[in-house]
Amino acid sequence: xxxxxxxxxxESNEEEPVHLPCNHSTISGTDYIHWYRQLPSQGPEYVIxxxxxxxxxxxxxxxxxxxxxxxxxxxxxxxxRDAAVYxxxxxxxxxxxxxxxxxxxxxxxxxx
Amino acid sequence: ExxxxxxxxxxxxxxxxxxxxxxxxxSGHNTxxxxxxxxxxxxxFIFQYYREEENGRGNFPPRFSGLQFPNxxxxxNVNALELDDSALYLCASSFPGGxxxxxxxxxxxxxxxx
Numbered sequence: 001x002x003x004x005x006x007x008x009x010x011e012s013n014e015e016e017p018v019h020l021p022c023n024h025s026t027i028s029g030t031d032y033i034h035w036y037r038q039l040p041s042q043g044p045e046y047v048i049x050x051x052x053x054x055x056x057x058x059x060x061x062x063x064x065x066x067x068x069x070x071x072x073x074x075x076x077x078x079x080x081r082d083a084a085v086y087x088x089x090x091x092x093x094x095x096x097x098x099x100x101x102x103x104x105x106x107x108x109x110x111x112x
Numbered sequence: 113e114x115x116x117x118x119x120x121x122x123x124x125x126x127x128x129x130x131x132x133x134x135x136x137x138x139s140g141h142n143t144x145x146x147x148x149x150x151x152x153x154x155x156x157f158i159f160q161y162y163r164e165e166e167n168g169r170g171n172f173p174p175r176f177s178g179l180q181f182p183n184x185x186x187x188x189n190v191n192a193l194e195l196d197d198s199a200l201y202l203c204a205s206s207f208p209g210g211x212x213x214x215x216x217x218x219x220x221x222x223x224x225x226x
Contacts, residue, residue: 034214043116043202044155046214087154099145099168100215102154
């Protein structure tokens with residue numbers, strides 16, 4: 001599986017935008033970029049995914065670099081409820097596509 | 113739409129015992145996966161079931177086994193429990209082969225082996 005690199009931790013203030021980076025320099029042409037988050041004492045929660053174009057949904061936006069070697073998850077207005085570990089995951093179409101390979105993720109702290 | 117439900121939420125077992133964890137998939141999902149999450153780490157893939165057959169397995173020994181039932185619910189069985197098996201066990205369901213779809217996770221079963 002292609003590897004992703006994320007900062008161990010980030011901090012933000014409530015109601016400010018948050019940009020969570022992810023590097024994936026070995027991404028293949030058919031790998032999708034998925035983001036999950038895990039709140040304390042809960043299972044991971046799907047956030048967003050994309051292939052080449054930027055994506056928006058009710059939870060967040062995903063900005064994908066033109067060369068696809070990096071991406072950024074954007075929370076437009078952080079709330080205290082957004083404090084979680086955020087995982088950037090690559091999913092390919094091969095047999096490994098059936099699994100999610102989690103790294104250590106980014107621990108996001110949101111200050112009131 | 114119901115999510116993924118897991119039972120029990122917490123469990124304490126003695127080393128050498130066997131344990132069965134249960135999972136009900138989200139409505140409409142026929143693929144279920146199991147993950148093990150040790151404290152402070154990301155979840156690790158154990159295996160996946162589709163149409164009652166295992167169709168993917170991570171780096172876990174054979175004493176970790178599973179079942180999927182016709183209603184798409186699933187069980188994870190662990191034999192000969194070891195202290196290192198203490199972890200949060202997560203079940204996730206999705207549509208099959210869906211790299212373009214997200215997984216829905218349950219809240220997990222916290223297993224403690226003493």
